[in-house]
Structure formats: C-alpha cells, structure tokens
Amino acid sequence: MAWRVFLVEDLRSMHVLLADLFATIGSIEIVDACTTEAEARLWLDEHPGAWDLAIIDLVLAQGSGMGLVAHARRTGGPGAKVVVFSGYASPGIRAHCLALGADAVFEKTETRQFISWLSLEARGAGH
Template structure:
C-alpha cells in the first residue's frame, strides 16, 4: 500500500484523484491541502508518512512548482509527481530539474495512472 499526499486547490479534483486511486488500488490518501504554505508545513511535520506526493502547480495561494524540491528534502525516498493543467515542455523540464520524479498534464490521465500503478 502506497501512502499518497495530494496538493490540489480544487475539491472536485481531490475527490476525483481519491476515486482514481481507489480504482487503481493499493493507495491510501494520507493528507491533502490546497496552498503552498500548508503543503510545506504538512511535508515538514510528516516526513516519511508519504510515498507519493501528487502536486498541482497552480494553488489557492502560492505555487506548487517548488514543492518537489521541498518534498525531496523532507523525504528523499518519496516520489513527488506533478499533475497539472500547466505542464508545458518548459515547465515539465523545470519541475524534473527541481526533483519531481514525473510530470503529467491533467489531460495525460492514462499515463499518470500507469505511472502510479508502476510506483505503488
């Protein structure tokens, strides 16, 4: 069972992710938040409590772009993955450079689900 931390500002998207993870199986959502500050605090207070962090880039406050690096600092074995509507080639390269294990546009859901299944 892989523990998943979700950073997403859209409640409907959080619910969709939870449903997708339940359908794939082998995942437990251990936390979620909608702002950069909340995400950083949760990561600092829960090092090692997550295996995969699903990160959106556009948040209610702040940005998810630097959260991959922050996540890796708090839990080097964890796998931050960006799942955002703004995953252009340049943003994708920048996120990977900052420590994301993978980057997916939200319209790449099948590839995202394949990655999750391979990393649980």
C-alpha cells in the first residue's frame, strides 16, 4: 500500500519535482495538492485521515503554511506525519514549526536529508 501524501505547495514545478522524487523512493503517492492556505484547510477538513503525510511549504500563493501545521496535526489519522519543506526554515522557524506539531522541518536546500527522512519513514510505516 502506498504512503498517501497531501502536498501544500504553491509552485507547480515543485509538485512535479516531488512526484518524480516519490517515484524514485517508491510506494509514495500524492493524493492531492493545494496552493493556498484556504484550499488546504478545506481539503484537510473534508478528508480527515485520508492521508499519511502532509508536506507543507510555509510561503503560499495566499496565506501561510504556518497555521496549517497544527491544523494538519488535528485532522490527520493515527500515525499521520506532518513535515515542513520550505525555503524559509531558519532555526527559529524550525523550532516554532516543531512546537506547532511538525514531525520534521527541512529547508528546501536540505534535499538529501529530506529524501533520507522520507525513505526511512516510508519503510518504517510499512509502505
């Protein structure tokens, strides 16, 4: 069974790159993607437990991913993971996201660490 990913990212090119990345890891599929905070909140509310991993960017076309971290934590099913993957993950932002309930926070330049984390988590979840 594939690990179901809900992606919150405003750049469509990043959607394609992440989908390609997930294909190389295997057993990971994007179930939906949103580009704004409002769209993401609505999707999370309408699909509780329908995802295993939420990947959230902090800077969106409208709104911010910051408030989505706690919202995703509340609406996710048992064992669901919330990860911030953003170009703005300074040490202070990282600490704040973790305090809000993120399982991990990665700067977009930390691609290697992000891939390692994804691979380990996907295997650990039995996917």
